[in-house]
Amino acid sequence: MTLRRQVQFWLISLVVLCLFLYVFSSVLLPFVAGMAVAYLLDPVCDRLEKLGMGRMWATLTILFAFVLILVMFFILLLPLLGNQLALFLEKFPELIRKLQALLSDNFPADLASVAGINAEDLQSSMSNFIGQGASFVGKLAQSLWSGGQALLSILSLFVITPVVAFYLLLDWDRMVARIDSWLPRDHLAEIRGLAKEMDQAVAGFVRGQVSVCLILGSFYAVSLALIGLNFGLLIGMVAGLVSFIPFVGAGLGLVLSIGVALVQFWPEWPWIIAxxxxxxxxxxxxxxILQPKLVGESTGLHPVTLMFALFAFGYLFGFVGMLIAVPAAAMIGVLARFALKQYLASPVYQGTDHPVSGQEEQVSE
Structure with a gap:
């Protein structure tokens, strides 16, 4: 097969995959979730197999423990978070009104006059800005709440996802071997090398980032609850779970927490500073500590690239797109680095009359 035919084949395959994700994105969530669970738990299953346990019993043991932890989370923590979220959405307009009044009453007019700005105009602009931001946050929270309800539906969570995870985890090694048998024989070594690099990038980020999100969510939630902040448990968990987007989780949690703290604790500054x-x-x-130790540079993705991937995949494929954004971006990054390496070694870059010197090659690397 010529190079042109190969490129056409892989481009057509990519287009078919994107169309498949776009058309079936509304029903893929439990299957993607099951695949993610199987991928995350496969190393544990392999470890149990090495200890002498059969694949079937290892799979059943791991999934039973996973579902048990999930059920305990839903029984113990989810009702509390749900109540706090419902109360937060109910009290949100009142919180915004109090925050606007607080800023209007306490904003230093002298500072505005020194800056050459009319204090009333500045306060009005601040109130409008806060109101618009509050409207956006309210709509976002309601959207996340409705999406979360769909995500946590009984059918997808307690029936489809565990079943999909069970069968994938049970047959994981056989599926990998079967896919390996389909690879083009002429490029077997290169494809295996790329697949191994992709696996290291995705596994390192996903498993590490899940740990980071859980640790940060627990830290924020417990700390905010201990100082008595209203909705502290909810805000802390949301800030931790959204921290897989660089700076967004902490920024969102800080803004919400400071806003609630100003309304609740003013004028007691020590609590707001806390x-x-x-x-x-x-x-x-x-x-x-957490990122260097648990995640490191596993994906090789710049934070801006990571945020773009999340927004782009989320826009194209919805919530399912956000789930696959980071793994897909990590895989694309591996392929892009491989393509760049091939380009730097090709006559297109080096030319025929001016081969690249050793120093230039080292700089390129």
Missing amino acids: VAAIFGVGQFLEGN
């Missing part, structure tokens, strides 16, 4: 300090400590832990 709320800000919690997120400062969380960012220090994430940037200096």
Whole structure:
């Protein structure tokens, strides 16, 4: 097969895959979730197999423990979070009105006059800005709540997802071997190398980032609840779980927490400073301990690239797109680095009359 035919074949395959995801995105969620669970738990299953347990019993043991933890979460924690979310959405307009009044009454007019701005105009602009931001956050929260209800539906969570995860986990090694047998024989070594690099990138990020999100969510939630912040448990968990998007989780949690703290604690500044300090400590832990130790540079993706992938895949394929955004971006990154390496070694880059010197090759790498 010529190079042109190969490129056409893989481009057509990519288009078919994208169309498949687009058409069936509304029903793929439990299957994608089951695949993610199987992928995350496969190393544990392999470890149990090495200890002498059969694949069937290892799969049943792991999934039973996973579902048990999930059920305990739903029984113990989810009702509390759901009540806090419902109350937060109910009280949100009142919180915004109190925050606007607080800023209007306490904003230093002298500072506005020094800056050459009319204090009333500035306060009005601030109120409008807060109102627009509140409207956006309210719509986003309601959207996430309705999406979360769909995500946590009994059918997809307790029936389809565990069944899909069970069969995939049971047959994981056989499926990998079967796919390996379909690979083009002429490029077997290269494809295996790329697949191994992709697996390391995806596994390192997903397993590490899940740990980071859970640790940060627990830290924020417990810390905010201990200082008595209203909705602290909910805000902390949301901030931790959204922290897989660089700076977004902590930023969202800080803004919401400071807004609630101003309404609740004003004028007691120590409590407001304590709320800000919690997120400062969380960012220090994430940037200096959790991310380097648990995630590292596994994906090789710049934070801006990661955020673009999340927004792009989310826009194209909805919530399912956001689930597959990071793995897909990591795989695309591996392929892009491979393509760049091939380009730098090709006559297109080097030319026929001016071969690349050793120093230039080293700089390129």
